[in-house]
Amino acid sequence: IAESATVATRFPLESAQDPDVGTNAVSSYRLSPNSHFSLDVKQQPDGKLFPELVLERALDREEQPEVQLVLTAVDGGSPARSGTAQITVQVLDVNDNAPAFDRTTYKVKVPENTPVGAVLLRVNASDPDEGPNGETQYSFGVHTSDSVRRLFTLDPRSGEVRVSGALDFEESRFYEIYVRAHDGGVPEMEGNCVLQVQVEDANDNPPEVLLTSLLNPVPEDTPPETVVGLFNVRDRDSGANGDVSLEISPDVPFAIRPLQNHFSLVTQKSLDRESTSQAFHYLVLTAEDGGSPPQSSKVRITIQVLDANDNHPVFDRPSYGARLVENSPLGTLVVKLNATDVDEGPNGDIRYS
Incomplete structure (x- = not known):
């Protein structure tokens, strides 16, 4: 019956x-x-x-x-x-029971660097009916977006949900997957559940250094603590993975002054071009995040030191002496004076009077 x-x-x-x-x-x-x-x-x-x-x-x-x-x-x-x-x-079976999931909402956390093919979890629905009426198959529900279908696959028999594309925390931190279970009865009956996927950040982005302003060349008579450059740093990761520190190469007359994720480049001491014989300074800025292991990036900057007229001409001797015969004709060379100026360009060109 x-x-x-x-x-x-x-x-x-x-x-x-x-x-x-x-x-x-x-x-x-x-x-x-x-x-x-x-x-x-x-x-x-x-x-x-x-x-x-x-x-x-x-x-x-x-x-x-x-x-x-x-x-x-x-x-x-x-x-x-x-x-x-x-x-x-x-008692003969009639398809009078819909498949029922063991929970209406599944929640799972997954790192964004989870490899393709990894199993997230297995959904499970049961149907107390007999034979084909109780055989359950799984598929994505109609409300499941195309982006979800590109990133995840669902095994129709086992209910296993796998990663099928590259997850990116910075692109999307949360996905909802609607899963449908239907039996083999005529007409078929179905049950539904929702799988909520929370993507966790992995330290997969290096920090970036963005130069917003730079005074170049820099006059050599610029006083210490003068701001000559402004920088921003950013990291698309979150938490400690997005906390960035910035360091400057040693043995340069410049320093970094931090303010949250903004930094200023300042002169640290005198830029005497003549004493150091350096018309150019080669700086390396290294940004490093707080991830484990950390990621870093480098920015190289060349700063030219502009000459200032801070040196006066110097004669090669403090006094000159010469002997001259009294009947020497006009135009006779009496003495040759020599002065030098270590400044550059017009600042080092010498005229005598």
Whole structure:
């Protein structure tokens, strides 16, 4: 009997046979106590009795797949004699149960550097129906976005959800995957759940140094602590992975002054071009984040020191002497003076007077 059978449906049973006649023949039937069926006995004009099972309460195969009954036939003799028959009612399955997930919402955290092919988790739905009615397959729900379908795959048989594309915390930190489970019944029934994927940051981005302003060349008479450059640093990672420190190469007359993620480049001491014989300074700025292991990047800057007229001409001797014959003609060389100036360009060009 199908579990979808309606209450009050009748199911005829075979009559009992008694070779006696008259009052000694079958005179009544009775049914063992049960929660689903009652017994109705119809009598033909010839007095023959026909028993029928009457469904009193709906069947549910998942609750009770089989009902055991005992039908007893009693004759009218004295003493009365009886016979019994065991009735086994097999409840046939109907696709009346939808697949049900063991939870309505699954939550999982996954690092953004999770390799392609890695299993996130396995969703699971069960269906108490029998045969194809209880065979469950999985698929993405209609509300699952195309971006999710590119990044994740779902095994229709096992319910395994795998990574199929490169995750990027900086691009998207959260995904919702709608999963549908349907059975093989006709018509099919389905259940649904949501998988929430939280992408965790990995230190996969190096810090960047952005030059916003630079005074170049720098006059050599620039006083110490003068700001000659401004920088910003940024790191697309989050937390400690995005905390950036900035250092400058040693042995240069410049220093870095921090202010959160902004930095200024200042002169640290005199830029005397003549004493150091350096018209150019080669700086290396190194930015490093707080990840483990840390990532870093370098920026190279060349700063030219511009000459200032901070040196006066110097003669090669403090005094000169010369002897001159009194009848020397006009234009005779008396003495050659020589002065030098370590400054550059026009600042070092010398005129005598």
